[in-house]
Amino acid sequence: MLKKASILSLGAIVALSPGITAAAEADLKEKQNEEIKEELVNTDSIIPVEEIKEGEKSSGEAELEEESREDSERSKEKEETSEKLEINTEEVQQPSDNENNKEKAQEKEEDNEPEFIASDIQGTLSGSVSEFNEKEGHYYLNVKVNITNRSLYDLEDTYVGFSLPKDIRVLETGDASSFELFDGDNGVNNLAIKLPKIKAGAAKEMNVKVPVVGKTSAKTVNSSLELFVISPEGYVSLGKISGNANVNYANLKEEWHFNGVAQALTDFPGLPKNHFGMQFGFKLQNLTIEKVNNMKVEFIVPNGVKIHKPDQYEEADIPEALKEFLNRDSGDISDALTINWSGNTAKINIGSVEGGHTYQGFFSAVGESKLSLDVIKELKVKITLNNGSKTVRELTVPIELVNYKGSSEKDNTVIPIKNSNTNSPVKQTGSSHNTSSTSTKSKTVEGGLLPKTASTYPLGALAGGMIAMLGAALLVVRKRFFL
16 A cells, blocks of 8 residues: 655656756856856946045156056056956856755746646546456456646656545456555545556546455445656655546445355266265355454255265365366465255354455265256255354255266266166266276365265165265365455
């Protein structure tokens, strides 16, 4: 966050001021020397002549003697005047280190320069907030700026700024070189859009996308526009320009973004008929700028499917079928996810969620059903986001039918779900219908650790008691940093 600076940097001053050239400085010094010479000649070259008293030395000899004496005195005074003029001239021509003289020269230069008037800059700024970008995890404030420079100066390294609502924040992502954020004198965030170089009399238009999050009651806000110079030392206001900012914040109305998914792995290896692997995923993001405590996620699988929970869960990679749903980058922080099952209900305690942060995760289980695939894919899983005992978001999602991909091309032995009405395998594209059982050993695949299969156990063992299964789970936290 930029701070207010008390003095413009040298670069900023040069950008807005033409300055005085070395030739102009030499002309000024020469003019000053000529003025001094003229003043000395006019005042010191006038030699007073004493009046001659009547009766004194009236003879020709006395007159000659007096004239000789006067000529001698005049010659002496001229020599003294010449020496004085030479000395003063040399003193003027020599460079001076006197700071007072420098300050006076600078003041004279400034007096000769036209004043920069911010209101000579005319501009308009319009903006609106886009729909929430789920993949990137934020909104965009789309800003369009038009500036006409009617001043006598070229604009360079300048910004045009306006105030933001106090309950939204700009994120550290995107093209941050095109804008700056700082605390203004009004005590709120000010967003400054960098202007291109605009020559005197010219006009420019620019478009900037600013990533933001937040929830605000502000709809359309009109505010004044201000011109700034920004340097590493901070910012300095050059004054308000002619024109206003008009920004629409209507889309910033939600506190949470929440989504979930449920999948049935139709060719999960090693399971007997009517059993299949299941994968569940969720994403939640705090769209406000404040931390919210005691957040929970709940999945309820409908009747018609019986869930066999794993005895424990271990951290694993995101399964292939969930990679499109769960976005992850190298900056994310991952951890093990704890799931508490009660029958067909899974509960996940997330805890505190910071403003702007995203939490996402997945976990697995084994499902059992006598229903056909066509019926299973019509079933709805209820997913809720809770703040303590209060439900803040609720949604239902169908059970997606997806394929499981083994760890190698040789491992293609599968037990497909069988249609309970025909007692024959359901046709599945791209998967084997070989009904032979496979090893009970867990398989580590690209999708992570999957539950141990139960193909060597009779079906009655599944119905009568839980077998040992190892579940895969992952919790990923994506942090959002504000400017």
